[in-house]
Amino acid sequence: MDKVPPEEYFDLCVVLVPLLQRVLKIKIADIGMALHLKNAREEMDQLTKEFMVLVEQAGIETSVLDVLRG
Numbered sequence: 001m002d003k004v005p006p007e008e009y010f011d012l013c014v015v016l017v018p019l020l021q022r023v024l025k026i027k028i029a030d031i032g033m034a035l036h037l038k039n040a041r042e043e044m045d046q047l048t049k050e051f052m053v054l055v056e057q058a059g060i061e062t063s064v065l066d067v068l069r070g
Contacts, residue, residue: 023029055062 024033055065
């Protein structure tokens, strides 16, 4: 798949944003989003665990991350 050149991002957004605004107003979009979001918490927990394994393996100091994690 070809990458979109940066100068064409604006043109793409001019088309996609209004299209998505209309699509998201449809009831079926609510249902689809609800099903997707239902799994989001588990997915984020898994990503956090995997990230923390990488941090531990890196052996670097992460004082700010430690504070944020509580």
